Amino acid sequence: MTDSKYFTTTKKGEIFELKAELNSDKKEKKKEAVKKVIASMTVGKDVSALFPDVVNCMQTDNLELKKLVYLYLMNYAKSQPDMAIMAVNTFVKDCEDPNPLIRALAVRTMGCIRVDKITEYLCEPLRKCLKDEDPYVRKTAAVCVAKLHDINAQLVEDQGFLDTLKDLISDSNPMVVANAVAALSEIAESHPNSNLLDLNPQTINKLLTALNECTEWGQIFILDCLANYTPRDDRESQSICERVTPRLSHANSAVVLSAVKVLMKFMEMLPKDLDYYGTLLKKLAPPLVTLLSAEPELQYVALRNINLIVQKRPEILKHEMKVFFVKYNDPIYVKLEKLDIMIRLASQANIAQVLAELKEYATEVDVDFVRKAVRAIGRCAIKVEQSAERCVSTLLDLIQTKVNYVVQEAIVVIKDIFRKYPNKYESVIATLCENLDSLDEPEARAAMIWIVGEYAERIDNADELLESFLEGFHDESTQVQLQLLTAIVKLFLKKPTETQELVQQVLSLATQDSDNPDLRDRGYIYWRLLSTDPVAAKEVVLAEKPLISEETDLIEPTLLDELICHIGTLASVYHKPPSAFVEGSRGVQHKRLPARTGSGESAESPDVGQSVSVSEAPPAVIPSQGDLLGDLLNLDLAPPTTNVPVVPSSMQMGAMDLLGGGLDSLMGDDSETLGGDLGGSPAMGVAVGGAPVTMPAVGGGLGDLFDLGGGVGMTSGFYSPPKTVWLPAMKAKGLEISGTFVRRGGVINVDLSLTNKAMSVMTDFAIQFNKNSFGLSPAGPLQVLTPLSPNQTVEVSLPLGTTGPVMKMEPLNNLQVAVKNNIDVFYFSCHYPISLLFVEDGKMDRQVFLATWKDIPSENEAQFQIKDCHLSSDAASNKLQGSNIFTVAKRTVEVQDMLYQSIKLTNGIWVLAELRIQTGNPSYTLSVKCRAPEVAQFVYQSYELILKN
């Protein structure tokens, strides 16, 4: 009997025929017809017209037929909800069937029918099935709760299914436990803050017991769930690890990877001097290597994960280099990943072997792979100093092959080698110059130009070479143009006599004929530097360059930690947090590695000890030279003196604009280049990653900031909300900034907490504000005196002035901030409560108040309701006064108190308000009148905030 014939019916009038067959009396014919319908459905034909006829076949004791009808129902019920109701009775009846397979089938199918009306009928059968005597039915019902939750979360909660599901974790059957865990984990994901998966030592124990007994899939569900648990101390952590390690010998790679995830995570909590810690590290290597003998697709998943593991704990696989050698017939995706890991594992001990391999790979056919292999040779040179010489000679050999892309790739990496080992390998420059003509890729051209510019004094015909590039200046990519500009300026500074013409040519090309703002700006800066102070120009352009780092393409530590928590999942394959590719609320929660505990140091004590109390600290010196932000802001941007021909008006906008729009990229991307560095070099890739973006308001913005309860930080009557995270560490290479605004004794302060969540020490902090609505600007420098070591937090209070440049922001109280440290410049924006700007002398004279109130047109009046406020009018008045909202007069009419209040903002704007309070009514009415009506909304928010805290 073959079923393939069902795929071939394509006649006209087919539907009509099918209809007749479906209503046939003969059972066999009916079944045949349903099969045809399913086949048509599979290939994408619309057979929804047959709905009533197919549903009529549901009442049957032939289980095969029943399953087919169910399959049809799942597909079309949504489009025919009214008809689908017809099926309900059969479902309900099937849920009572003596055969457990049929009961399970019914409950399983019902959950897949996404029709509200049917869902209601599902509740009772589901409740019974969750307590069914047969485990097969229970395990199916457990999953059904998750299905139902996906359709109607509220219903699941109301019906108490969640509690029943929780009870199933203690079920005697391991598979029921596993499915219950899976369902609960999924539901918990969409309620990040619920305590649904109440993981405690007792439940963990139950899960670990079930782990030994359930199917391979069940083990995965349980392990993935375990990974979300945070043990109380290192002892508990160790005991869980001990019970999870046997899973490393499972034949199913997913079980192994999930076990690795649990171990990698819980290991964080174990003290490193513990014997067990070492044992565990040793146990992890063999199973990871074994994963590489799985099928290629799984190898790929494994390799992407190993890439993370190697970055987090290099010691695990440091002796396993050989297994990552590429096999000739590995699929390309496996080859590329292996190569990546080889570079990471390269060390002095194995470099000879690695180089021999890489050289072999560089002769392969796949272009991407060959390029990566060549690049890898360069990385080895930078990483292992002893091998540099051999790497360079290998690269030269490769350049001799004249294979175009090999040559280009080699030149790109040689440039990095020059940077790492200055004055060592410059003898090869001649060979490089021979290949000038064959370079057609921007990156390679830029690299070559950098080399020519950097070593202009050693290359006799440097000016000719650069001039040859200049001919097609406008056809070059930006990267090459920028590089050419810098290189020619370098050349000019080194050989000023011969190259004056050349430099003028490039400067005018860059400033006058280019549409690219980056290029223009860089051109102007050089021009101004050269024309005002050639000595300074030399210092800046030919400055000593910082060494490039050994490791590149490293995943940023906070992201790495998060990805470690996602081992085995898609996130670990993409190397992106789930929020980057999952829609909706699911997976948006960031996972974190547990902190080490048990060593006795409490979390607060070191913080307090090291935090710098800034208010007493002496003012710091402005960041020294070599300091990007400082440098840029200190650049003399005064009107041009002698030789400068054209100065566009944008030049005079002053330093503040650097933070605003146009010159953003100059500060972020290319500022290194100003010092003579090579921008866009792969070695700098890490720094360039976080291109400056004007970030949207952190969190939900105002709402978030104001809704927070808590009432901490009351200072002299002024209410300041608790600190919120303004700059998450994820976005700032490990620097986390949280803060709040406060008005202390007439001075506006911003209290900041800077936390270093990266692995390296941070220094050289500085802060700038963009222009904003009320001219807020720092009154002094950001005083972080000591370098901020990893995991340290420093509390800083920064006094603010209100005399900075003004620009209206959207929303009004939006403040854009740039903070820099030795790593990069970071941007974020935050909202300040407008009450910050209420000044102490804001009490208006009664008469003036009256006159002003009348004077302001009534269309400027805005009315608001303040709900749920239980203060008496006097208490409210006192409270408001603490925040410089002054009651000018009070009037009582029957049971209603009316407070007339005045506020003065730092910029002299007066705000008049009338607050109506009715005794016994928790709802206040606020009327605000002001000549600048846009502040009314914010004044109301301040009232709300002050009165409720």
Added chain:
Amino acid sequence: MIGGLFIYNHKGEVLISRVYRDDIGRNAVDAFRVNVIHARQQVRSPVTNIARTSFFHVKRSNIWLAAVTKQNVNAAMVFEFLYKMCDVMTSYFGKISEENIKNNFVLIYELLDEILDFGYPQNSETGALKTFITQQGIKGQHQTKEEQSQITSQVTGQIGWRREGIKYRRNELFLDVLESVNLLMSPQGQVLSAHVSGRVVMKSYLSGMPECKFGMNDKIVIDKQGKGGTSDDATKSDLGGSGKQSIAIDDCTFHQCVRLSKFDSERSISFIPPDGEYELMRYRTTKDIILPFRVIPLVREVGRTKLEVKVVIKSNFKPSLLAQKIEVRIPTPLNTSGVQVICMKGKAKYKASENAIVWKIKRMAGMKESQISAEIELLPTNDKKKWARPPISMNFEVPFAPSGLKVRYLKVFESKLNYSDHDVIKWVRYIGRSGIYETRC
């Protein structure tokens, strides 16, 4: 979790489409076809993200299996599931081909309904599935209540892979130690990497619920026993293991029937086996591997239009053993115009379509050597790119385990039925095959 599962033929036509989650629409079926199956370039990754939807695919002959999701699923699990799904289908209807899939589409839907619920993989052991999903449809109506609950308890039970009440007149078991030896050797004969990945495949025809214990010459176990000083002869070489030296196993993984916690604590392998054929364990060794063949290549470029190749192979095992199905594959450049070959033994042919000289020898005893020499004529080209010289690869089969693994015993205990370990007929066989066995030239 998995949102949907599609099966396509080589043209990209859908053969099976089962959607489990509401977030996967019909357009996902087309997205995969357009972006992956019909893509012009070679597939660069088995995981593809198209418009925030992730597709995992595997290919079996020219059939594509794709799992789709919009969530952060366990990627390793998805692939393991796809492989498992292929196994299940193969065990039901043989090779995975377009015809077989079309012929069995109702069965496949039934299976997909059972082994994947809301995208969560459920019990997928064929042994258990076959008790209630049959090609004839469920026997449903005719089953007694006991039978039904027996099925469900097996599907959900601790021993999901075996049903109760199995009876054989003759209790018998077969053990196959199947190894594939992998080698990468430099032209100078230096071993760049070598490892053996082995599998122990068991066919069991045993009555009841037998408790089994498997022993091999694992270094850790032998060393432990040696220290204990109790060299119990009875436990040794039950199954014809010669009791040679022990081997160091780098890592091993087991079928889910093996009690992993027991292996972890005592390193003993105990289990209740599934009925019929299954893979008991996989292992990997890297130390003291017996490399059955050594390939010595000599490639000389004579001018721009001629290559001289000489390859010697030496067999390196007991002279009394015979290797079979020996094949040496010597790659030739793309611009080869003619080849002349002379070989001492077997047959050699230049296969232009494969760009290689294929040299086949049916049998070869141990400690022998053989040689092939070839002259390759090349067409002159102005292609600057050098010939990549792919490695010379080899295939063979030898009747021993290159890792040195020996089965020491496999004991069977079934307390409820009246047969003992001695009544069970046991067979052991060792087969070593070439995996990726390459020598660079």
